[in-house]
Each structure stands twice: as structure tokens, then as C-alpha cells.
Amino acid sequence: MAVQEILLIRHGETAWSLNGRHTGRSDIELTENGCRAAAQWQPILATRSFELVLTSPLKRARRTCELAGLGAHAEIDSDLMEWNYGRYEGLTSAEIHESRPHWMVFRDGAPDGESPEQVGARVDRVIARARAAKGNVAMFAHGHVLRVLGARWLGLPASAGSNFLLDTTTACVLSTYNEVPAIKRWNAPLMS
Secondary structure (H helix, E strand, O other), rough: OOOOOOEEEEOEEEEHHOOOEEOOOOOOOOHHHHHHHHOOOOOHOOOOOOOHHHHHHHHHHHHEEEEEOOHHHHEOOHHOOOOHHHHHOOOOOHHHHHHHHOHHHHHHHHOOOOOOOHHHHHHHHHHHHHHOOOOEEEEEEEHHHHHHHHHHHOOOOOHHHHHHHOOOOEEEEEEOOOOOEEEEEEEOOOOO
């Protein structure tokens, strides 16, 4: 019997991802470069089958999913939305550190936004959906929420998402090793 794989794809480049602004619930479009990079996934994903395709409702993730060729099969799952950064939405880490020098979202959460535990609870619901699927699953979402998803897949606290770096338009593959949750691939560029 084949081992289930969960494919995570972070959305393509946006103007805010280029300049390091925290992009939570703001509905930012992909750049032209982000669209081109997302479209490069289409021939690769066309050779694979997925029982379940999930995407964040935000444009940048939905558009990445469409350009990758899976938009017609995707279900929107609001639990895949990016971290709610509250008052830190649109700010860079450098701007935040001016008033809170040691702030880290994975440890401290965001004022008037979400805590790591709240994001972890959302991610746990997504993981339960994926594990209930009988076949492979593809998910299109955002950097910080996917980092928490990777940590929670392994049974680590949401704060451990700080240990997983993730670039735009990259993929991760979650699976199991002898029925133990494992990461098969992380922050990978185009896969063959």
C-alpha cells in the first residue's frame, strides 16, 4: 500500500513578500514573477493525482493553485489562511523590532491578532482533514501557517514553526516513516 503524501505549496511572490512585510489577511495579488513561478508547477502536478486539494481563500494562494493546474479541484479552507498579524499587518520585522526588539511571531503571536496556539488549533483541523483522506493531498497556503503545519504534523508545538524556513513558490512533502509522521521534503524548488 502506498504511503500518503501531503504536498504543501507556498504561494508565489507578492510585492509584500519581496519587501518583507507581514502579509496576513491582506488580500495581495501575485507579482508577474510570482505568476510565472506558480505556473511552472502545472506540468509537474499534472502527472500526480490528489484525492483532496485545499487552498487558503486569499487571492495569492488561490491564484497559485489555479496557475499550478489544480484550481478546478480545490476546496477553500479558511483554516489555511495566513497568521492574523493584527496591529503588525503590513509591517516589517525591523519596524516591529523598533518597539519590541525581541519579538517573534512564533513565540509571541500578534497584538489584536492570533497567538501561536490559535494558529496551531487551525492547523490541527487541516491535518485531521488530510489524514482522513484516502489518497494524496495538495495544499496551497502561506509561509507562517505552513511552517506551523510542518511543526504540528510532527507533533511539535506551533512555536516550533520558527525552525522551518520557507520561501515563496516552494513545496514541502509531509508523509510517514513506519507510521510515524515525517517530513520527506522541505522548502524545495520545482520537483520532478
